[in-house]
Amino acid sequence: MNLYTPKITIQLWDSAKYRAFEIRTSVFIQEQNVPENMEFDVYDESAWHALAHLGNKCIGTARLNIANQSGKIGRMAVLSQYRRVGIGRHLIGSLIKFGQSHGINKFTLNAQVSAIQFYEKYGFEVNGNVFQDAGIAHQKMILNFKTNLKHNEFL
Numbered sequence: 001m002n003l004y005t006p007k008i009t010i011q012l013w014d015s016a017k018y019r020a021f022e023i024r025t026s027v028f029i030q031e032q033n034v035p036e037n038m039e040f041d042v043y044d045e046s047a048w049h050a051l052a053h054l055g056n057k058c059i060g061t062a063r064l065n066i067a068n069q070s071g072k073i074g075r076m077a078v079l080s081q082y083r084r085v086g087i088g089r090h091l092i093g094s095l096i097k098f099g100q101s102h103g104i105n106k107f108t109l110n111a112q113v114s115a116i117q118f119y120e121k122y123g124f125e126v127n128g129n130v131f132q133d134a135g136i137a138h139q140k141m142i143l144n145f146k147t148n149l150k151h152n153e154f155l
């Protein structure tokens, strides 16, 4: 275990919301200027939320909504000073493993265009055209373990 191996917990919104709120406020609302009324939505209530901790400090979060045999990943956020040291990898890996343990083989997400290469590392493939959401360019991506076994070595 190195200095930046986070402890990941996966929780429902009621117990995750205080820490997830802080991270997402910092990353999406303050850093990326996403309006607060778009950042927090009804899907938070039905999602599983991964939280990344280093010691007592929560430094990252992401959520997974499971519906119709598919898992939708979203709100991937790592505090700026902790990026590029593997925290995002642990977050997404934990949510995918969690989804798989619930019988899910297909995962989707709407990637910010600047993060597409991050998701490609885990086997996600772009699908469809670029679109704008909250003023940020996005593209849908899909990871289907039934058809794409290329990049699952992180699991």
Ligand SMILES: CC(C)(COP(=O)(O)OP(=O)(O)OC[C@H]1O[C@@H](n2cnc3c(N)ncnc32)[C@H](O)[C@@H]1OP(=O)(O)O)[C@@H](O)C(=O)NCCC(=O)NCCS
Pocket (backbone or CB within 6 Å): 027, 075, 076, 077, 078, 079, 082, 083, 084, 085, 086, 087, 088, 089, 090, 110, 111, 112, 114, 115, 116, 117, 118, 121
């Ligand atoms: C995108 C984000 C979650 C990635 O988290 P992170 O903790 O920095 O990612 P990691 O350090 O685990 O990176 C894992 C790998 O992806 C690469 N990577 C990380 N971010 C990348 C990016 N934006 N573009 C290309 N590669 C990236 C890393 O270099 C690393 O590569 P390696 O395994 O070859 O060394 C983080 O940059 C973030 O919170 N950004 C702001 C919010 C955001 O844009 N979220 C995405 C919404 S779709």
